Amino acid sequence: MSPFRMSIFEKAREHAIIRSAGDTLGWDQETYLPPAAAGHRADQLSWLASRAHELAVSDGWKKDLEAAEDADDGTDVKRAANLRELRRQFDRATKLPVELVARESAATSLAMHAWAEARKQSDFPAFAPHLDKLLGIAREKADLWGYGTEPYDALLEGYERATSTxxxxxxxxxxxxxxxxxxxxxxxxxxxxxxxxxxxxxxxxxxxxxxxxxxxxxxxxxxxxxxxxxxxxxxxxxxxxxxxxxxxxxxxxxxxxxxxxxxxxxxxxxxxxxxxxxxxxxxxxxxxxxxxxxxxxxxxxxxxxxxxxxxxxxxxxxxxxxxxxxxxxxxxxxxxxxxxxxxxxxxxxxxxxxxxxxxxxxxxxxxxxxxxxxxxxxxxxxxxxxxxxxxxxxxxxxxxxxxxxxxxxxxxxxxxxxxxxxxxxxxxxxxxxxxxxxxxxxxxxxxxxxxxxxxxxxxxxxxxxxxxxxxxxxxxxxxxxxxxxxxxxxxx
Structure with missing residues (x-):
């Protein structure tokens, strides 16, 4: 069996399919979604984000990751690199409760719609409550992830790994x-x-x-x-x-x-x-x-x-x-x-x-x-x-x-x-x-x-x-x- 057909790798592929379904809805939200549909789209995206997160932090995911790590002899460089990065992602994901992930997804979906309207009117106060909510979520995440010298470290790591503020x-x-x-x-x-x-x-x-x-x-x-x-x-x-x-x-x-x-x-x-x-x-x-x-x-x-x-x-x-x-x-x-x-x-x-x-x-x-x-x-x-x-x-x-x-x-x-x-x-x-x-x-x-x-x-x-x-x-x-x-x- 190919090392990339093992259970943890199949779970990673399943996770990507769920995420890509959310990305498709997100693309539609930015291109063709009717404004009145923003609330329902937020519910859809929140549900998909929750399912993806639940899979990525599940006991089954953890067991399959550990089994693959235990079986790895280091001879396949790409397989070892995949396991190393999946471990980093898992350790990071498990620190976030599903409730927080769902709350962030719903908040961002609504905030993006509010931002588009506020930008048209140059009305920052209309967007400010959404930014305040998202900032609070970002701080929660940083505290859960942990950081070196400032909470921004934890946020930066999500975009540019192996560096610091x-x-x-x-x-x-x-x-x-x-x-x-x-x-x-x-x-x-x-x-x-x-x-x-x-x-x-x-x-x-x-x-x-x-x-x-x-x-x-x-x-x-x-x-x-x-x-x-x-x-x-x-x-x-x-x-x-x-x-x-x-x-x-x-x-x-x-x-x-x-x-x-x-x-x-x-x-x-x-x-x-x-x-x-x-x-x-x-x-x-x-x-x-x-x-x-x-x-x-x-x-x-x-x-x-x-x-x-x-x-x-x-x-x-x-x-x-x-x-x-x-x-x-x-x-x-x-x-x-x-x-x-x-x-x-x-x-x-x-x-x-x-x-x-x-x-x-x-x-x-x-x-x-x-x-x-x-x-x-x-x-x-x-x-x-x-x-x-x-x-x-x-x-x-x-x-x-x-x-x-x-x-x-x-x-x-x-x-x-x-x-x-x-x-x-x-x-x-x-x-x-x-x-x-x-x-x-x-x-x-x-x-x-x-x-x-x-x-x-x-x-x-x-x-x-x-x-x-x-x-x-x-x-x-x-x-x-x-x-x-x-x-x-x-x-x-």
């Missing part, structure tokens, strides 16, 4: 001065060479056609995925061959949706590159959000904003949008690489993006520790934003209500975006050290790059910790040098 804070403190200097210089350079693409409209239908062609060209398989429209772009995996991307459209600038698609397609390529036969097992799962984000940022920025990419694709963009016909490629490149201090994170450029993460990371730590009250979030946000960017957001819709993460219960999540930026540059530098990848990249042929990523990152699943995976792929532990060099070369 202090380690991330130390990294951010180390690079913050360089990031601020690069951002200030990049913004000043962009102001001196200001350029904007010709006025719209850029029809949504034409954007959709171009976006799909480009996603296909970088390797996204539309027989195993699709693109839909949502308030907040995201990628979600509903099965080993079912990856859903979303974006949003701006008829004044087609690049907003295009870069959203490139970003989410990067996530999707990672998901589709995981070992299909191992779906539900750690070896068939992404290792961390910092690695996941490295894939989206690599395709969005290192590929999608490169000279080589647009030398190949600009003629198609001109054909799709005739108003570009008299707009030189050089000017277009200035447009897509412009740096400006924007209040919106998802529309921020490379040069200023990480400052948004520094802000959120700091506020989240204060929220979780209790040193910042929910009612004071708008004021604290605006004050911190003004200190980093020099101005305050015009309203809460462009400030503390812009991101979906808190409504999803995603406290501890934001730091992984900047970790992903650092990882993307390090991976890209290592990939382009391969002459085959570098030669093809110069011709806007990305098949060798995708093949390299499949081998170095995707195929490993979660069998290595994030730092170990980076070292195996690039020859060194995660480091900011390649990222700072990339920003300096592109923007300064």
């Amino acid at each position: 202090a380690a991330v804070a130390g990294l951010f403190d180390r690079i913050a001065p360089s990031l601020k200097d690069i951002a200030a210089s990049a913004v000043e350079n962009s102001r001196r060479h200001a350029v904007s693409i010709p006025a719209g409209p850029y029809p949504i239908e034409a954007q959709q056609r171009l976006n799909q062609r480009i996603a296909e060209a970088i390797g996204f398989d539309f027989t195993a995925g699709r693109i839909d429209t949502t308030t907040h772009p995201f990628c979600t995996t509903l099965g080993p061959r079912d990856v859903r991307l979303t974006t949003r459209y701006d008829e004044d600038d087609f690049t907003s949706s295009l870069f959203g698609v490139l970003h989410e397609a990067g996530h999707g390529l990672y998901e589709l590159g995981l070992p299909e036969d191992d779906f539900g097992l750690p070896s068939g799962s992404a290792v961390s959000l910092g690695i996941h984000e490295s894939q989206s940022r690599l395709w969005e920025n290192h590929v999608g904003r490169s000279d080589e990419f647009w030398e190949a694709w600009y003629p198609e963009a001109v054909a799709a949008f005739p108003q570009l016909s008299g707009f030189p490629l050089e000017s277009f490149l200035h447009h897509i690489r412009r740096a400006e201090f924007s209040p919106i994170r998802v529309e921020a450029d490379e040069a200023t993006y990480d400052m948004h993460i520094l802000l959120r990371f700091g506020l989240e730590r204060r929220l979780v520790s209790g040193s910042l009250a929910v009612k004071d979030v708008p004021e604290a946000w605006n004050e911190a934003f003004k200190g980093l960017f020099g101005f305050a957001p015009p309203d809460d819709r462009h400030g503390c209500l812009q991101d979906i993460h808190w409504s999803m219960g995603g406290l501890g999540y934001f730091a992984t975006y900047s970790l992903g930026n650092l990882n993307s540059a390090q991976l890209m530098a290592a990939a382009k050290a391969d002459p085959v990848v570098a030669s093809a990249f110069a011709k806007a042929d990305y098949a060798p790059l995708l093949t390299w990523l499949r081998s170095a990152v995707h195929s490993k699943g979660a069998t290595l910790d994030p730092a170990d995976l980076m070292e195996a792929a690039t020859g060194k532990l995660p480091s900011p040098e390649d990222y700072l060099a990339h920003l300096t070369a592109r923007y300064l």
Whole structure:
């Protein structure tokens, strides 16, 4: 019998099926669910989350895990890695009572709906009770999981295992001065060479056609995925061959949706590159959000904003949008690489993006520790934003209500975006050290790059910790040098 057909591995697959059913309902909630159905959908998601949790903490699961561990002789490296990660997940899951898991699922489903409405109206007080409830749940979870020096450690572990808040804070403190200097210089350079693409409209239908062609060209398989429209772009995996991307459209600038698609397609390529036969097992799962984000940022920025990419694709963009016909490629490149201090994170450029993460990371730590009250979030946000960017957001819709993460219960999540930026540059530098990848990249042929990523990152699943995976792929532990060099070369 294959070691991956043993009982514990079958239970892990069953658990993945239940979770994927919930993910399908969650995707529908964000794309097509009628507003009046939000309450029932919360009940559905809560029930599925409870069943999945009950299975993952059951006596049967524990006995089968222990039996597999006792039988393991260490000769099968992947099997041993799966057991190691299943043990970590089990030990973490068993510390949470089913009641708490169900309560969190129901609370997040309602909070996501409340957030969407509050964001439309720029009405933080309408969302505040939901955030307060989710924050209380997050603290309960942190206390049950246990932590080193602060409760945020326990939350961060759920997204980026084998690290700590202090380690991330130390990294951010180390690079913050360089990031601020690069951002200030990049913004000043962009102001001196200001350029904007010709006025719209850029029809949504034409954007959709171009976006799909480009996603296909970088390797996204539309027989195993699709693109839909949502308030907040995201990628979600509903099965080993079912990856859903979303974006949003701006008829004044087609690049907003295009870069959203490139970003989410990067996530999707990672998901589709995981070992299909191992779906539900750690070896068939992404290792961390910092690695996941490295894939989206690599395709969005290192590929999608490169000279080589647009030398190949600009003629198609001109054909799709005739108003570009008299707009030189050089000017277009200035447009897509412009740096400006924007209040919106998802529309921020490379040069200023990480400052948004520094802000959120700091506020989240204060929220979780209790040193910042929910009612004071708008004021604290605006004050911190003004200190980093020099101005305050015009309203809460462009400030503390812009991101979906808190409504999803995603406290501890934001730091992984900047970790992903650092990882993307390090991976890209290592990939382009391969002459085959570098030669093809110069011709806007990305098949060798995708093949390299499949081998170095995707195929490993979660069998290595994030730092170990980076070292195996690039020859060194995660480091900011390649990222700072990339920003300096592109923007300064």
